[in-house]
Amino acid sequence: MIMLATQTQRVFSTVPLKNKDVTVVSPDQLLSHVQETPNAIVYLLWPEDKVLLPLLRDHAKVYVLGNFKSEQYVEEMKDAMRNGAHDFLDRTDHVSTASYDTNDSETETKPVEHVIRLVPRTRPSSSVPRSKEQSKFSEPMEHEEQQRKEEKQEFHPPIDQQPETVSVNFSRLDELHIRPIGGRQMFVVTSTKGGIGKTTIAMNVARLLHDHANGRVILVDLMHPHGNVTTRMRIKSEVNVKTWEPYFENNALVTDQVILTKLVVKHPNGLYVLPGVNVGQSCSPELVGYILTHLTRTFDYVVIDIGPERQDLLSVAMSMANRTLLVVDYDLATIKDSQEYLDLWSRRQLFLEKISVLVNFEPTKKDRNTLTREKCKAYLNGLSIIGFLPEAAGMRAIHNEGKVLVQEDKSHPFSVALIGVMESLVSGFTLKEKRGFFARLFGGKKS
Known part of the structure; x- marks a missing residue:
């Protein structure tokens, strides 16, 4: 036998x-x-x-x-x-x-x-037997006072690994009582090459989600090593992706308060931002997974700006995201690269149904380019093309002011097209118009 x-x-x-x-x-x-x-x-x-x-x-x-x-x-x-x-x-x-x-x-x-x-995984030696430690989690607390003390316990990294912090402002502390709306959606915006408008789209998508939800939205810069989100938004901060590393190394579950006040940056326009690493720095896929897991718990929407340079980081982000927006333009080389990337992602068992193509820089009038909408669809083998964004005159000037087009001019063809894309991606997507005090008080019409 x-x-x-x-x-x-x-x-x-x-x-x-x-x-x-x-x-x-x-x-x-x-x-x-x-x-x-x-x-x-x-x-x-x-x-x-x-x-x-x-x-x-x-x-x-x-x-x-x-x-x-x-x-x-x-x-x-x-x-x-x-x-x-x-x-x-x-x-x-x-x-x-x-x-x-x-x-x-x-x-x-x-x-x-x-x-x-929230304590380090490697604890100092203790005289408390293992069985007593386990019993804290298997039996209800006998004293409410002891429970409150333990709930207030915070994570303190080793002295030589203290994370960099930013100054705490009252706008962030005021938001600690806000409960997330429950959207819990993550969007990856990526491309197969630079200069294709990926960061521009990521910033505009984050802005639209913020205006729609009136909740917590964070824009994460995972470009390595030359992220442009902070430059575009005129943010100067010592906080970036690497600031999370001591918490990750100690396997800590950080609280919302720590995240909002120490691990991300809040822009005056209401968006939260996690800047990318500095030149010469790098981060692991495990750190990215740890960060994104915590951000989805704290924020209603997470928008990730990431390029093709680090395929390991891109795979982590795409596997966790609800939707990936693959940005292409009317360029045969870009279309060919996108086809190869889609084949690669398919072999890695990433769900291609979660990928939507967004065609940028569509000419506003006919030119000598023979690559048309129909040919884009044919070359991409029927993959979902969720929208075509027109060339936007004057966008660079708006960016140089630290602003985004969808906020400055919602009637611009680019804004209208991107709003249509978000309506197809987010259930019940609407933009909440800001109303003055007297309009709200007396029920006046929205301007």
Whole structure:
């Protein structure tokens, strides 16, 4: 008889489970445990532990435990499966009752809130036994005062790795109470060469999303090493992608307050910006994944400006994004490069249905160029072309003033075309017009 060897799979969870031999660990320590354990199985609460799924899905089989009684149950299930969950399960069937607070007047049960400890992964030696550490996460807190103290605990990197900070302004602190609108969408704007208008489109897309949502929108510069977002927006700051590195190296889950006040920059026009690395600096794909995971938790929309120079970073961004806008123009070399990139991305198993082509610099009148709209569509083999943006006279002058065209002139053909693109990408996309005090008070018509 042939004996088949089976490898024992270790099960991790952020909460105790029914009828399972499970290791209960804190959310901030879960990734390090899974990375050290091959063939691991993980159970996460959804959406409470949503931020962990992109970090874990490549290392373990991840089951998410959702609330089937929730009104958003269907959307939450779709979101979890899109983000790589192996299955979506009902938490009431799997989570141990010991981890729930019961209420005699209500039949619905609620999970205990997690206490996320923002501490370095490598801790100093402690006399506290391991079993006591684990019990903090497997049993409810006995003292509310102790829980409040631990929730206020903040991450402090080593002294020699203190992250660079920016001055805190009151506009940012005022926004700490704002709850994200729940859009949670990420857009990548990329191209196969420079000088094609990619950064211009990324800036205008971010501006339109901000005006539509009136929420938190961040523009991320992942161009290496010559990002132009900060120059275009006239931003001077020591904060950039590398500022996140000490937090990443310590595997910390940073809070919204730390992100908004120390790790990104707020432009006076309301947009948040994460500048790219300086010349001579570089960052890893793992750092980019860590940053984008946290930004999607804090911001309603994340817009990424990234070129083809770092394919490893581009793959990470595209795999996490809801939509990639591939910018091309009426140039045969660009079209050919785009075809080759699409083949490459297909081999890397990136979902091509999440890629839309945006044709820029369409001539406003006929010229000698024989490359037409119809030929663009034919050369791109039927890939979705989401829009054609016309040449914009005077755009360079607007950029040199640190402004964007869609904000300065919404009636310009370029603005009209890009607004049409956003209407097809974002459900219910509308631009909220600013109204004066008396117009709002007396119900006057929008100007």
